[in-house]
Amino acid sequence: MICEERRPFHPTTTQNQSMINKPIPPKPSGAPPASPLARFWLRLTAPSSAIQNNEHRRQAQFLAALLVFLLPFFFLPETIRTLLNGEAPVYLGSASISLSIAYYLSRTRHFKWGVVLTLATFLLIPFTVTLSPAYNPDQLINTIIWTAPTLIMGGLLLAFQSALALIIANAAVMLALPLLVSGITYSHLTFPLSFTFVLSTLILVAVKAHENDIRFIRDQKQALSHNNAYLQNILESITTPFYIINIDDYSIELANSAARELGIDAYGPAATCYKLTHRRDTPCDGAEHPCPLATIRNTRQPTTVEHIHFNKDGQPRTVEVHGYPILDENGNVKQMIEYSIDITRRREAEENVRKLSRAVEQSANAIVVTNLNGIIEYVNPGFSRITGYTPQEAIGQHTRMLKSGYHSQEFYAKLWGSLSRGEVWQGEMVNRKKNGEHYWEFATMSPVKDEQGHITHYLAIKEDITRQMEAEQTIRKLSRAVEQSGSSIVITDLEGTIEYVNPAFTRVTGYTPEEAIGQNPRVLKSDKQPPELYTELWQTITRGDVWQGELINKKKNGEHYWELATISPVKNEDGVTTHYLAIKDDITLRKQVEAALEQREEDLRTLMEQTPVGIMTLDKNGVITSANPQCLQLLGSPSIFSTVGLNILDLPDIASTQLDEGFKHVLETKQPVDGASWYTSLWGKTLFLHSRLAPHFDSQGNLIGVIQILEDLTHRKQAEEALAEAHKQAQEASQLKTQLLANVSHDMRTPLGSILGYTEMLQAGIYGDLSQEQMKATTNIIDSGSQMLLFINDLINQAQLDSGKVVLNMQPFAPASLLDTIYATVGALAQAKSLQLISEVAPDLPAMLVGDSYWLRQILTNLVSNAVKFTEAGYVKTRLYRVNEAHWAMEVSDTGQGIAENDQLYIFDAFRQVDGAATKKQGIGSGLGLSIVNQLTAMMDGRIALTSEEGKGSAFTILLPIVLKSEAEKVIV
Amino acid sequence: MATNPLALIIEDDPKQAEIFSQALKKAGFDTEIISDGQAALERLTGSVPALIVLDLHLPYVSGEDILRQIRADERTAHVRVMLATANPQMAVPLESDSDFVLHKPVSFTQLQILASRLHPDNLPA
Structure with a gap:
């Protein structure tokens, strides 16, 4: 039963404000007790304020009211009446006293004792009748009936147990009656007890039902009040002002503590929302201050507006007001819940943020x-x-x-x-x-x-x-540029006093900045230039213009140098000259180069003019852009003016296809092209010209055209042609000579053959036996004839080699067959000297080789005959053998005198013999033999080797490549 | 003497022919001399000789043609032929078709030695 004194919260009831905190005066509930009678009655019956329980208060008040009614209207007058009648009002008096005491108790917090006393008094009063001697027991039921109101009263005033106790007490008194009162028997009690029992049962049932009712209501109330308290606590704890406004008269009907603190702390018709929140006498309206109540009345929808509210102390606040409609059961708007959120701070913050944001944004x-x-x-x-x-x-x-x-x-x-x-x-x-x-x-x-x-x-x-940064860098750059500039930079004031010089100045002049600053630039003057130059210089710069010119100046060490100077006035923002700036480049070298170039140009010009060759330059289209005098002469052109501008490709004679192609070729390949041809000049002169077309580059290496160099080779050409003619004739003559030689050799050999043949026949005894002297004579004939034959052979071979007509005729041949010829040729000679001719063919030598057998025979014949010639005694050995897979060799060794080491170098030369005297002793020799061998070996891709020791003999080896028949065929195919 | 094999000498120079003939006789052959090409071709249709000494330089028909004919005719294809020439280079291509090339002037002794080698008695069967 907590908070029992608070009324249940219900927004639709008007008593609710009382539950709001004490500061709010409770709004009167219904009509106040106006009449004095009612007030008097209240005074008589009001329970003690010490009684908290409402039910108890009601009981106390009921008891008091009952007794106030019974005492003055029955018990007190009855007692007095009986007393006045002379009766002894024992029972009435006792009852009056006891009830008076009960009344007193009902006004105190011990009202329950009042109840007990009252009920006990009422219970006992009927039984006092039975104590009367005149009492008729048959009337007991009439007496007992009087206890019924008491039991009913107990049922109304007491709880179930107390009521039961009362009933039991009543029954106990009734059951005690036969014992206490004579004449009353238990049979008298049958009916009264039944009556009492029935009544008691009804009362107990009613009390029990009532108690259940009360408990249910109490529980309900408790739950409701609990909810109330809960909601109240929530509302109260909300820091946002929260209040309810009557929709009809704008009056405040409920407000939470936060609202109260802000001044919404009054109720009633005078306490309107606009009065309390806006300090206005009329409701809000208009677009600027729209009334949420009016909006809700029309729309019946929640609304939010922004208002300026005022605190109790008149301080304005910006609030965001939220209004919610509260509808009755018919759906009509009855009230409006309004709560306002103070957004002053937020507005300020927002304004600040806006300000900051603008600052940031802008x-x-x-x-x-x-x-x-x-x-x-x-x-x-x-x-x-x-x-x-x-x-x-x-x-x-x-x-x-x-x-x-x-x-x-x-x-x-x-x-x-x-x-x-x-x-x-x-x-x-x-x-x-x-x-x-x-x-x-x-x-x-x-x-x-x-x-x-x-x-x-x-x-x-x-x-x-x-x-x-750029400006800074620019300044830094400029300053560095000035410092590092290759040009001398000098800054002077208007009087010409030097204020600044850069390192290049020091480098060029030899004056350090310390020496130069404060000086006048005239310290550099060389006196090699006229004073007018300087006057003009000063006039130009004082006028504000830039002067540029070349100066000869003098270094600190007295040396002169050329410089190209640009001197300009330096002006401030207002255009007033404050300084002069001189930028000077040492052009001494350039001057020297210029002079050298001029000289070179002069050299070139002279060269061009004097050279016997014609030189002209052509652009890429073939148009002549320049030509030297010799060129003009060759072309037959009268003057340079009529030549330059002509297109070389258009010139009738020069524009041959050959030139055209050559010109294109040079442009494409950038390589020179040479050519020579006959051509007729403009004058009609026929010339043989050598022409070189060379690419013409500019200094950057770009092809800009072609340079044509013409050389008159007419005389040389004529000479060449004459020479060719002579050569041809000589060749013809040579051929004739070869033919002659062949004929001569044939014509010489044939009779020589007959001489030798017949002599041999003589010797062989064909024509009869010869005497010893005849035999010796024929031997001499054969010896001489043989030598002559060898000599003729040498001559013919050499002649053939000389004419260059020797072509190797590669045919298969048997190497062994080479040896046969040797014997035929030198056999007689060897025999005459009693020399042994030995020959040997190695078995691993192929039976057939490919080669020119004729010339191989010549080689072998020459070597063998040579060996025979220079060997006095012993043998001459010929050996054919295989050297390795790819080579075979012909080796001719002898037991002759040998060849001195020095002479070994020369023996292969033509017409040379080791020693004139010795040769004479050996007989005749052409000196051609080894030379021929050497030449032939070379032609056959062979090599010749000589090992010789003086006095012991020599060995010639001809090393030759092996060519087999199958290989040769392969090559031929 | 009828038992000696026949050597045919085709040579227009009578002195040379005489030398050839004497050398061949010395080597054991009977000899027959023919002095021009045409006659040689005609003679070759007759009896087959054992050896032919053929000069390359002949009137009417060259020795080269005669050699070709000898090798073409199956009757004479096997006959041993010695070529004789004053210009031995001309003979080089013919070497393989011949058994020997004699370089003029031909030595009597040399021919005699060579001919004896080619005598049927001295040749392997």
């Missing part, structure tokens, strides 16, 4: 907010203006998208290090714009912390300082 600087990972979360328009990235492009990107690559990794590591430590970083950096351009910025980057001091974001404010 800032000329780029402002960037990133999260802790460097991902961009905000950029201002300044950023977009500087970088070219729109916010959409930038947000979500990492700031490294701006990285230019100009700074090192350490630079960025340091930057992020500072930021993550919570420090502010400031510095200049180069970033890259969207279009790839680089720019300088001065950036201040700071961590943004929340209330707890945790870094939540990074803020960067960046100023584009590209222009400053």
Whole structure:
């Protein structure tokens, strides 16, 4: 039964304000007890204020009211009446006293004792009748009936147990009657007891039902009040002002503590919402101050408006007012819940934010907010203006998208290090714009912390300082340029006093800056140029114009040098000349080069004019752009003027296909082309010209045309032709000579053959036996004839080799057959000298080889006959053998005198013999033999080797490639 | 003497022919001299000789043609032929078709030695 004194909360009832905190005076509930009678009655019956329980109060009041009624109207007058009648009012008096006491008790907190006393009095009063001697027991039921009101009263006043106790007490008294009162028997009790039992049962049933009812109601109330309390607590605890307004008269019907604190602390018709919140006398209206109540009345929908409310102290507040309609069961708007949120602070904050935001938005600087990972979360328009990235492009990107690559990794590591430590970083950096351009910025980057001091974001404010940096760099560049310039730079004041010189000046003149500054430039004057030059110079620059010219100046060491000087006035913003600036280049070298070039040009010109060859230059189309005099002469052109501009390809005689092709070839390949042909000049002269077409490049190596060099080879050509003719004739003569030689040899050999043949026949005894002298004579004939034959053979062979007509006739042959001829040729000679001729064919030598057997025979014949010639005693050995897979050899060795080492070098030369005297002793010799061998061996791709020791003999070896028949066929096929 | 094999000498120079003839006789042959090409071709239709000494330079029909004819006719294809020439280079292509090439002037002794080698008695069967 907590909060029992509070009324249940129900917004639709008007008593509810009482449950709101004490400061609100409870609104009167219904009509106050107006009549004095009623007030008197209340005074008589009101229970003790000590009684808290409502039920108890009701019981106490009921008891008091009952007794107030019974005592003055029955018991007290009856007692007095009986007393006046002379009766002893024992029972009435006792009852009056006991009930008076009960009344008293009903007005105290011990009202229950009052109830007990009253009920006991009423219970016992009927039984007092039975004590009368005149009492008739048959009337007992009439007496007992009087206990019925008491039992009913007990049922009304008492709880179930108490009522049961009362009934039991009543029954106990009734059952005690036969014992206490004589004449009364238990049979008299039968009917009264039955009556009492029935009545008691009904009463108990009623009491029980009533008690259940009461408990149910009590539980309901308890739950309701619990809810109420809960809601109230919530409402009260809400810090937002919350109140209910009557829809009809704008009066406040309910307000929570927050609302009360703000002045909504009154009720009733006078306490209107506009009065309390706006300090107005009329409801709000108009667009500026729309009344939410009026809106809700019309729309029956919740509404939100912004109002200015005033505090108790008249302080205005900006509030956001929310209104909600409360509808009755018919759906009509009865009340409006209104709660207002103070948004003054928020408005101020918003205004601040707006202000800051405007500042940020309108800032000329780029402002960037990133999260802790460097991902961009905000950029201002300044950023977009500087970088070219729109916010959409930038947000979500990492700031490294701006990285230019100009700074090192350490630079960025340091930057992020500072930021993550919570420090502010400031510095200049180069970033890259969207279009790839680089720019300088001065950036201040700071961590943004929340209330707890945790870094939540990074803020960067960046100023584009590209222009400053560029300006700075430009100045630095300019200053470096001046310092490092190869040209001498001198700055003087208006009087010409030197204020600055650069290192190049020192380098050129030898004057250090310390020596030069403060001096006048005339210290450099050489007096090699007329004073008018200087006068003109000064007039020009004092006029404000730029002077340029070449000066001969003098160095500190007295040396002269040429310089090209540009002297200009330096003007300030107002156009007033403040200084003079001289930029001077040492052109001594250039002057020298120029002179050298001039000389060279002169040389070239002379060369061009004097050279016997014609030289002309052609452009890419073949148009003559220049020609030297010899060229004009060759072309037969009367003058340079009629030649330059002609197209060489159009000239009738020169424009042969050959020239055309040559010209194109030079342009395509950039390689010179030579050619020679007869041609008829413009004068009609026939010339044989050698023409060289050479590519013509400019100094950069670009092909600009063709240079044609013409050489008159007419005389040479004529000489050549004459020579060719002579050669032809000589060849014919040579051929004749060869033919002659062949004929001669045939004609000589044939008779020689007969001589030798017949002599041999004589010797052989065909024509009869010969005497010893005849035999010796025939031997001499054969010896001489043989030598002569060898000599003729040598001559013919050499003649053939000389004429270059020897062509090897490669045919298969048997190497062994080579040996036969030798014997035929030199056999007689060897026999005459009693020399042994030995021959040997190695078995591994192929039976058939391919080669020119005729010339191989000549080689062998020459070697063997040579050996026979120079060997006096012993043998001459011929050996044919295989050297290796690819070579075979013919070896001729003898036991002759040998060849001295020195002579071995020369023996293969034509017409040379080792020793004239010795040769004579050996008989005749052409000296051609070894030379022929040498030449033939070379022709056969062979090699010749000689091993010889003086006095012991010589061995000639001819090494030759092996060509087999099958191989030869292969080659031929 | 009828038992000696026949050597046919085709040579227009009578002195040379005489030398050939004497050398061949010395080597054991009977000899018959024919002095021009035409006559030689006619003679070759007759009895087959054991050896032919053929001069390359002949009137009417060259020795080369005669050699070709000798090798073409199956009757004479096997006959041993010695070529004689004053211009041995001309004989080089014919070497394989001949048994020997004699370089003029031909030595009597040499011919005698060579001819004896080619005598049927001295040749392997």
